Amino acid sequence: MTQPxxxxxxxxxxxxxxxxxxxxxxDIQTGEFFSLLGPSGCGKTxxxxxxxxxxxxxxxxxxIDGVSMEGVPANKRPTNMVFQSYAIFPHMSVAENIAxxxxxxxxxxxxxxxxxxxxxxxxxLEGFDDRASHALSGxxxxxxxxxxxxxxxxxxxxxxxxxxxxxxxxxxxxxxELRRLQRAVxxxxxxxxxxxxEALTMSDRIAVMFDGKIEQVASPQILYGKPSTRKVAAFxxxxxxxDAKVLTTSGDNLEVEVQSLGKLTLPLEQATGGLDGCNSVGxxxxxxxxxxxxxxxxxxxxxxxxxxxxxxxxTYYDVKLPAKEDPITVxxxxxxxxxxxxxxAKARVGWSTSSLLLLK
Amino acid sequence: MRGKIGFFKWFIxxxxxFLYGPAILLPVFAFNASSIVSFPLSGFTTExxxxxxxxxxxxxxxxxxxxxAVTTAIFSTLLAVLAARASxxxxxxxxxxxxxxxxxxxxxxxxxxxxxxxxxxxQMGFELSLWSITMGxxxxxxxxxxxxxxxxxxxxxxxxxxxxxxxxxxxxxTFWLVIxxxxxxxIVASLLxxxxxxxxxxxxxxxxxxxxxxxxxxIWGQLRFPAKLPGLMALGTVxxxxxxxxxxxxxxxxxxxxxKTGIENTGGFL
Ligand SMILES: Nc1ncnc2c1ncn2[C@@H]1O[C@H](COP(=O)(O)OP(=O)(O)OP(=O)(O)O)[C@@H](O)[C@H]1O
Ligand SMILES: [Mg+2]
Numbered sequence: 001m002t003q004p005x006x007x008x009x010x011x012x013x014x015x016x017x018x019x020x021x022x023x024x025x026x027d028i029q030t031g032e033f034f035s036l037l038g039p040s041g042c043g044k045t046x047x048x049x050x051x052x053x054x055x056x057x058x059x060x061x062x063x064i065d066g067v068s069m070e071g072v073p074a075n076k077r078p079t080n081m082v083f084q085s086y087a088i089f090p091h092m093s094v095a096e097n098i099a100x101x102x103x104x105x106x107x108x109x110x111x112x113x114x115x116x117x118x119x120x121x122x123x124x125l126e127g128f129d130d131r132a133s134h135a136l137s138g139x140x141x142x143x144x145x146x147x148x149x150x151x152x153x154x155x156x157x158x159x160x161x162x163x164x165x166x167x168x169x170x171x172x173x174x175x176x177e178l179r180r181l182q183r184a185v186x187x188x189x190x191x192x193x194x195x196x197x198e199a200l201t202m203s204d205r206i207a208v209m210f211d212g213k214i215e216q217v218a219s220p221q222i223l224y225g226k227p228s229t230r231k232v233a234a235f236x237x238x239x240x241x242x243d244a245k246v247l248t249t250s251g252d253n254l255e256v257e258v259q260s261l262g263k264l265t266l267p268l269e270q271a272t273g274g275l276d277g278c279n280s281v282g283x284x285x286x287x288x289x290x291x292x293x294x295x296x297x298x299x300x301x302x303x304x305x306x307x308x309x310x311x312x313x314x315t316y317y318d319v320k321l322p323a324k325e326d327p328i329t330v331x332x333x334x335x336x337x338x339x340x341x342x343x344x345a346k347a348r349v350g351w352s353t354s355s356l357l358l359l360k
Numbered sequence: 361m362r363g364k365i366g367f368f369k370w371f372i373x374x375x376x377x378f379l380y381g382p383a384i385l386l387p388v389f390a391f392n393a394s395s396i397v398s399f400p401l402s403g404f405t406t407e408x409x410x411x412x413x414x415x416x417x418x419x420x421x422x423x424x425x426x427x428x429a430v431t432t433a434i435f436s437t438l439l440a441v442l443a444a445r446a447s448x449x450x451x452x453x454x455x456x457x458x459x460x461x462x463x464x465x466x467x468x469x470x471x472x473x474x475x476x477x478x479x480x481x482x483q484m485g486f487e488l489s490l491w492s493i494t495m496g497x498x499x500x501x502x503x504x505x506x507x508x509x510x511x512x513x514x515x516x517x518x519x520x521x522x523x524x525x526x527x528x529x530x531x532x533x534t535f536w537l538v539i540x541x542x543x544x545x546x547i548v549a550s551l552l553x554x555x556x557x558x559x560x561x562x563x564x565x566x567x568x569x570x571x572x573x574x575x576x577x578x579i580w581g582q583l584r585f586p587a588k589l590p591g592l593m594a595l596g597t598v599x600x601x602x603x604x605x606x607x608x609x610x611x612x613x614x615x616x617x618x619x620k621t622g623i624e625n626t627g628g629f630l
Contacts, residue, residue, distance in 0.1 A: 052526060073525075074522070074525050075527075075528050075529060075530065079526075081522075081526045087520050089538060091542060100524070100529070101528050101529075104529040104533070148527065
């Protein structure tokens with residue numbers, strides 16, 4: 001593999017006694033759309049700001065393009081940042097905001113003008129050049145912030161929850177636009193978000209963080225399909241958990257005793273995070289089916305519907321399995337001819353061994 | 361409901377009359393053609409204003425006052441910018457108690473400041489001069505300037521500074537290109553407040569004036585001569601107009617600042 005654009009190793013960050021980041025090891029590849037995902041307060045912003053140069057490291061090292069960033073201030077780093085509040089300079093017009101970094105580099109006037117025009121085009125703000133920046137909508141401010149950073153052609157663009165201030169529709173539009181923009185300019189993007197859907201749809205790879213530690217780094221498909229811990233599995237999408245105990249291992253197979261489902265044989269690779277400390281089995285709600293009429297499945301189990309949530313295209317059922325106190329969730333697509341069950345109805349839940357994950 | 365509104369109207373009416381009534385008497389008697397300040401009025405004249413134009417000592421006092429007020433405004437604002445910036449952006453040991461001590465002169469009786477400064481200056485063997493008054497005025501004006509500028513600096517979004525730095529600008533240029541323009545309305549307000557406080561300050565000026573009086577000290581001295589009273593009324597009228605003018609300028613800058621940054625318009629004078 002080629003040299004990573006960003007390499008973090010053994011990074012710690014303390015605020016007094018409080019450890020905001022602990023032992024972060026992370027490589028981000030050139031041209032990647034990389035996301036830092038995690039619940040509020042897990043240290044995403046702190047990590048991003050450490051890369052930008054706004055936070056000093058307590059220990060560990062940070063290399064960008066193979067160059068150590070120790071002692072390099074933010075204004076000398078090959079990174080630019082899009083702030084959560086956008087931080088548009090309120091006393092400057094759109095064009096002045098975008099030209100700000102170029103002027104700092106003391107480029108010739110004509111060159112600045114050309115670059116600004118190009119950047120304005122790129123983010124679709126044609127005709128807004130002289131607009132006062134306080135007279136912009138949230139989406140437009142976001143575009144100015146993007147253009148202002150991208151016009152400097154940084155090696156890495158850092159984005160701290162850039163979409164969280166936008167309404168749902170605009171957010172979805174900006175998600176695809178950001179993705180398109182990233183492909184077009186080929187710059188490495190590092191995005192901070194607490195919205196798992198956003199991370200899944202936009203990123204090449206995602207690092208999931210909890211309490212200042214990185215729990216798993218993987219592509220969206222792997223993160224969703226093969227989470228390595230129960231924590232990650234619960235954070236990304238919905239996951240049902242059943243108690244489980246590994247009885248024996250023989251070659252590539254595991255003998256497992258699972259709550260409600262009984263004794264099963266699972267292939268070793270379904271213990272995605274390794275065998276150590278595995279004590280539960282996870283299964284995604286969409287991997288389960290409510291069987292109708294004469295439908296059959298590889299395996300099935302009797303259950304009782306305890307709650308029904310009807311979403312139009314989908315129905316979410318809470319069903320109670322024998323020998324398990326909390327209900328589990330099953331999601332069904334409302335295809336033609338499928339009836340919606342009622343609370344209290346008996347249901348046959350179909351499942352398969354291949355959709356079970358053994359987790360710790 | 362109706363009765364309540366009526367009460368408020370009366371209340372506000374009386375309040376304004378109480379507040380501004382005496383000040384309105386100034387121009388009334390300034391144009392009154394009698395050297396005795398009392399009703400009934402006896403005719404219109406601009407004589408008292410022409411007296412002002414020819415009064416040499418008055419001119420010197422006015423020049424002294426202006427000199428002191430301008431110097432005070434500049435120095436207190438300069439000190440206050442540094443203090444406000446330090447207290448809002450950096451945390452350092454003993455910040456709160458230091459700020460408390462800096463703000464203390466705001467509530468300290470001026471007579472105490474006046475007397476103690478007098479003692480210090482005499483003990484140190486300095487001459488009383490315009491400089492001693494200026495120093496006293498800087499001491500009392502700086503806390504007001506800090507109060508104004510602290511809120512200006514506090515309202516500044518920290519990420520604006522970081523964005524500027526992130527975009528490759530130096531800290532020094534960031535101050536001049538981003539921070540300074542955004543706190544400009546605060547700086548103008550601070551200059552004007554310090555200027556007006558200094559201009560009409562009497563007690564400290566009285567204690568620390570050597571042979572050179574300021575305008576308030578001069579006015580106080582003239583009050584002993586009843587014949588000079590109409591002239592003082594004219595002088596008061598001029599000062600009143602200057603104050604209103606300054607207020608308008610301050611509000612113009614405040615509004616311009618708000619327009620430029622797009623913040624919701626709240627408060628203000630007019
Ligand atoms: N300057 C600071 N001093 C002390 N503690 C801090 C400081 N900045 C952040 N923290 C703490 O560090 C932890 C991580 O903060 P951080 O801002 O990185 O979280 P985050 O993952 O970005 O959360 P959010 O999604 O809410 O923005 C939090 O517990 C926070 O309280
Ligand atoms: Mg954050």
